[in-house]
Amino acid sequence: MSLCPGLMTGVIGLAMIVLALGSNMISSKKPAGSASGVPAADANGGGCVELDRHFFTWGRRKQLTEKNGKTSKVMTLREAVRKYVTDGCSVTFGGFIGRDCVAAVHEIIRQGIKDLTVIDDSKTDMMDLLVGAGCVKRWEGAYLGYGAIGLAPNIRRSVEKGVPLKIELEDWSNNGISMRFLAGAMNLPFMAIRSMLGTDIVKYNPRIKVIEDPYEGRPIALVPAARPDVAIIHVQRADAMGNAQVWGFNGNDENKARAAKHTIITCEEIVSTDEIRRQGNLTLIPFYCVDAVVQVPFGCHPQSCYGYYAYDVLFCSDYHEAAKNRDKFLKWLDRYVLSAEDHMDYCAKVGWDRLQKLMRLERHFNRIPG
Numbered sequence: 001m002s003l004c005p006g007l008m009t010g011v012i013g014l015a016m017i018v019l020a021l022g023s024n025m026i027s028s029k030k031p032a033g034s035a036s037g038v039p040a041a042d043a044n045g046g047g048c049v050e051l052d053r054h055f056f057t058w059g060r061r062k063q064l065t066e067k068n069g070k071t072s073k074v075m076t077l078r079e080a081v082r083k084y085v086t087d088g089c090s091v092t093f094g095g096f097i098g099r100d101c102v103a104a105v106h107e108i109i110r111q112g113i114k115d116l117t118v119i120d121d122s123k124t125d126m127m128d129l130l131v132g133a134g135c136v137k138r139w140e141g142a143y144l145g146y147g148a149i150g151l152a153p154n155i156r157r158s159v160e161k162g163v164p165l166k167i168e169l170e171d172w173s174n175n176g177i178s179m180r181f182l183a184g185a186m187n188l189p190f191m192a193i194r195s196m197l198g199t200d201i202v203k204y205n206p207r208i209k210v211i212e213d214p215y216e217g218r219p220i221a222l223v224p225a226a227r228p229d230v231a232i233i234h235v236q237r238a239d240a241m242g243n244a245q246v247w248g249f250n251g252n253d254e255n256k257a258r259a260a261k262h263t264i265i266t267c268e269e270i271v272s273t274d275e276i277r278r279q280g281n282l283t284l285i286p287f288y289c290v291d292a293v294v295q296v297p298f299g300c301h302p303q304s305c306y307g308y309y310a311y312d313v314l315f316c317s318d319y320h321e322a323a324k325n326r327d328k329f330l331k332w333l334d335r336y337v338l339s340a341e342d343h344m345d346y347c348a349k350v351g352w353d354r355l356q357k358l359m360r361l362e363r364h365f366n367r368i369p370g
Contacts, residue, residue, distance in 0.1 A: 001087055064208075072240040073293045074270065077343060081107045081294040084230050084262045088137075092226070092260065093126060094206040094233030096251030098306055100126050103299035104232045104266055109133040110337060119226050119282040121177045121252055125303070125316060127259040128152040129337075131167060132329055138168040142177050149316055164327060171201050176208070176223050176323040177236065181252045183225035185258025190222045197221055232258035232300050236307060236368065237269040238276075244288025245282040247368050248306030251310075257289045264292045266299045268308050296343050308370035315350070 035225035075083075079240040085091060085108055093101045104124045115137040118127065122143035123224065130136050131155030143157045157163045172180070179191040181205075190209075198217055202208050206279050209222040230323065244265045246253065257263045276283060299305075302319070322332040340346040347355060 069239040089229040094253040100303040104294040134164040140170040142174040180226035185255040231256040237268040242287040244285040246284040310362040
């Protein structure tokens with residue numbers, strides 16, 4: 001049996017992360033020289049200089065807002081979620097094998113938002129957290145699990161035991177859900193595809209309509225457009241207007257942003273529009289698709305963000321073990337999410353030293369130019 005290149009790369013990557021992090025415990029200790037918890041560089045350029053560079057736009061948010069006036073869409077994560085994510089709305093999240101919107105999910109949980117319909121392709125710990133916190137009513141998508149680590153305990157508990165509540169499930173293939181977002185992005189009522197015709201998904205999902213192709217006379221499946229109320233997408237960098245740039249795998253993010261009624265961009269860095277224009281070909285999502293821009297460094301942790309920080313496999317493993325038991329999961333949720341004032345507080349709980357190691361590990365293999 002042979003492993004596909006992507007799986008082999010993932011296995012090797014996990015092994016290297018484990019070796020790099022070792023058996024260090026999670027620390028909530030704030031770095032020296034920082035009252036807020038954001039690390040500062042030492043006089044010799046060592047220590048937390050990379051983290052300091054990573055946060056260099058955090059203090060410029062107000063400056064960028066004032067400079068851009070009414071064109072600026074910059075707000076806090078709390079403001080963006082409160083404004084656009086409401087009880088009973090439908091939502092989709094960006095990222096695929098990285099760039100997961102974990103910080104936004106934490107904020108949704110902190111605000112106690114309920115009865116969400118999540119329309120998505122494949123999701124791991126983000127959905128497990130939302131389901132475990134009782135935020136989700138319905139799922140429309142292809143895959144729910146925990147990737148290389150195993151099954152998603154909260155999702156399985158919800159489906160099998162109705163704890164904390166039993167979510168509705170509607171199955172699609174990854175290609176099927178991707179075509180739904182494409183239809184929504186193109187303002188079409190449906191998309192015609194051949195995917196899923198050889199599966200039982202068509203049998204159990206009545207919203208997939210199989211007709212005879214009027215041109216070739218062969219069966220073809222019609223899938224309805226996905227038009228979620230909100231898309232939340234994490235990118236490496238964006239300007240205050242919402243021009244969002246992505247390095248690495250794009251997934252369905254461009255179509256999700258265009259299909260949704262509102263789009264929240266979370267990003268590692270906010271940069272000037274001039275900086276965006278220098279590499280305009282990397283702008284995946286243009287400003288006219290975006291309603292809010294939020295800077296959340298390490299906003300994907302414990303997942304990875306290409307060019308910024310690596311996948312924290314040990315943290316995910318600890319979460320997965322805790323989530324197997326409902327009481328232990330609730331304690332984990334209280335420690336890292338509910339008791340955290342905001343995302344920066346979450347980062348402090350995880351430990352700045354730990355985050356810096358993940359950044360150095362990622363930049364050893366994948367460094368974004370510029």
